[in-house]
Amino acid sequence: MQVQLTQTQWIVMHRFMFTLVAAWIAAASSASSVRADDRPKQPNVVLIYTDDLGWQDIKCYDIDEPCPYDTPNLDAFAKKGVMFWQAYSPAPTCSPSRCAVISGVHPARAQKTHVVGGHPPHPHSINSSMMDPWYSGRMPEDTFTLAKAMKANGYTTGHVGKWHIAINHNAFPQPMDVGFDFTRSDRGAHQNVKDRLSGFATSAEDDAYRLDENGYPFHQNNADALQFLNQFKDKPFFLYYCTWLVHSPIITRNEALLNKYAERMGVDPAKTPSKEVPGQRNPFYGAMVESLDYYVGQVFHYLDSTEDPRWPGRQLSENTYVIFTSDNGGMEGGPTERYTDNNPLDRGKISAKEGGTRVPLFIAGPGIPAGVESDVMVNGLDFYPTILSLVGAERPTDKILDGCDMTPLLKSDPTNPALIKHADGSVRDTMAWHFPHGVALESTIRVGDFKLIRNYDHVGKPGTPNLELFQLYKTVDGTQQRVDIEEANNLAAAMPKKTQAMNQKLTEMLSEMNASYPAYNPNTKSELPGKQQVPTITEVEERNGIVRVEIQDNGASVQQVHLIYTLNGNDRYEEWFQISMQSAGADKFAISLPEGTTHYFINLIDENQFLVSYPSLKKLKGGQKSYTPHALTVTP
Structure with a gap:
């Protein structure tokens, strides 16, 4: 007789098996720590910040539909530390998230809430009912960045890959303007091509993207990361490795991988699904995700196989904290093409709904238990204070940091939400996002199991509700049960008191950060009050x-x-x-x-x-x- 498991039963079984598979890693880690008295006092840090990688783009995050992408290196790495199921980016687009991670400051407080910026406010068209507020084109110039803080504590600091902390990739400030000693930004094998059905890498010696022994194109972006690690492994280092993958262009130079996913998905590469077709059925995107996994896997392998010059007889990975995450939710598609699908989460990048802000997150390193899955709500804003704490550096006393130190959570009990605390000692149960831009024009707040969305353009768009309330989870005896992570059932009318209380809390948080709001267009043809x-x-x-x-x-x-x-x-x-x-x-x-x-x-x-x-x-x-x-x- 075949037994049908409920979704909750499946998740429980999945996590139980995950823990068993990882048990030997934890045991090995515990045994080796007995002889760790000579461990260098300044551990290394590698922060891998991927671009547009969705919550459902990694195999081990599968919860509903099977993920078609193969990610063996990331799946293995997840078992070496803590895997977070409720990790969020600071913003639903890349530039404000990157500024927030490096500055430690919330996008609303920094007035850096979207890409580009730094221009006078105006409607997108004369008929637009609302317009974006003014917002900064870059991170504030006088910011005491994470890189500066690490450098002040004796670290060699490196940036590799995408930057995007200014109005343009090449505009001020650049990495070395904000505390990085080393920087490289080559796109490598992800350089755009005129025709994505040709120009694949070969084994020819004169091919700039010559295939390696495993059949993957040479990727300068990853080579730069490995160069930094090799060059500075004899010193305490902080590497901020920003991949260009899996952002558009949706291309691959790996013909074998493209053919693999085309066959698996039953899709002709010349006829990829339109943006209206749901599902993860783009073979180019599949090849990009597996390529990302391969290149990041090379970094993991280097750390695991390279002896630490500061700790003879030990490998670099034994004294290195590694954080892997994404800058925002997956970009589900472009003007004419479907890229991926964040289902069961709604929407994706450029939306403050769950699909735009919920991201994968793995953290591993000395003292962090292996093979743990956590439902604790965390945010990319937490990286700045957490990294300083992990390496024993003092938190700046004259600087606002909007995130929380995750160290007590990571090193004690990664499943206990009471261990995530603000600097004043209060437990955090609330997060807010502010995205007053484009088609979204919204702010959101999550308090415990509930999430509220405030839509600013509800007057000009009568079909759009002002406030939407969703119950993502139901917590019973400390355990969260999935309810509506799809954000499909608006409870605002059924729960007016909770809706208004959360809306008031959102106002208070945005006011404290001096947030800017979208404005109405006085020249619109629409009839607007006032x-x-x-x-x-x-x-x-x-x-x-x-x-x-x-x-x-x-x-x-x-x-x-x-x-x-x-x-x-x-x-x-x-x-x-x-x-x-x-x-x-x-x-x-x-x-x-x-x-x-x-x-x-x-x-x-x-x-x-x-x-x-x-x-x-x-x-x-x-x-x-x-x-x-x-x-x-x-x-x-």
Whole structure:
């Protein structure tokens, strides 16, 4: 007789088997620690930050539909430490998550909530009902970064791969501007190709991507990581290894892998599924995931097989903490093509729903138990304080760190949520995300088992609810049972008190971080409440470095007036900043221009959250390269 297991029974059995398989690793680790008195006091740290890798893209995270991607190295590594089922990225897109990890500061607090940024606010089109707020193009210049902190504690610091902490990959600041001693950014085998059905790597000696003995193309991105490890293995090191995989372009130079997944998925590589077709059925993406697994596996192998010069007779991995995760949820597809599927999670990258922020996370190293699976809620913001704690470095006293130190959790009981505490000793049970951009325009908060989504564009889109409440889990006697991680059952109407309480908590958290909010477009054709009362900027005068503004009151009071300015108008990396103007009397505001300002705009926001720009940018569309032709020019 065939026995059908319920989903909960299957997960329990899966985790039980996972623990048994890993038991010998824990025993071996315990035995070797007996002779660890001569361990170097400064352990190494490797943070592997992958790009767009989804929660369901690794085999060992399978919970519903079978994952078609082979990830043997990551599956094996998961058994060497703690595997987190409820790990989150700081943001649903890459740049703000990367800034948050390196700075330790929440994207809302840093005003770095999306990619690019650093430009004047304007609607995506004249008919858009809302527009993004101004947000920074980069990490704040004076940030005491994780790299600086590690360097101050005697570490050699290295960055390899994707950077994306500025408005452009090549703009300021670069890795060496923020504390890294070593940096390489080559895309390696993931360089784009004109025709992805040709140009595959071969065994020819003159092939820049020559296949290795295992049939994988040479990948400079990974070679750079191995070079750093080899070059600095005799010193305490911190490696921030950022893979370009598995971000688009969706290509592979490994023809054998492509054919393997095409056959497995029953898909012709010339006819990959459209974005409307669900499932993990893109053979190019499958080849990319397995390639990522292979290259990262080479790093694991190097650490496991290389003797530690500071600890003769031991391997580097015995005194190295390794963190593996992703910068955001999986990108499910592009304009015409399905890449992957985060099912059962809803949506993916560029959404604050679970599919956009829940990510894989493994952490292993000295003192961390092997083969443990944890349901504790953690975040990429936790890496900064955790890494400092793991290596014995003091936490900066004059700096806000929005994450928690995971060390007590990792080294005591990785399954106990009471061990995740804020700096003041209070247990953390709440996280918030702020993504006031594009098609999302939302903020979210998770408190324990429940998650609330606040949709800002609910007025211009009547079918979109203002607030959505979901119960992801039900905790019974300390054990979480899966309820609605799909975010399919909106409980806002059924649980109004909890909905309002969580919404108020979200407001308090965003207010404390001085978050910026999306604004209504006064030029939209849509009928929006308060559109007829929007104030008018009647005069802007600049004299002797001081800008004065006069405003006409049309019924709605002015809440904020900002100077949006640039110091490098018409530059290739033109970047705009925002500062508040001060009241100079009734309906008048003034400010001294920051030194070096070349061009500027005036923005005002009224009590109904309408934003007025002077000069107007109502006819511009997204993706503008330069705003200086539309701006006011500073008088010489």
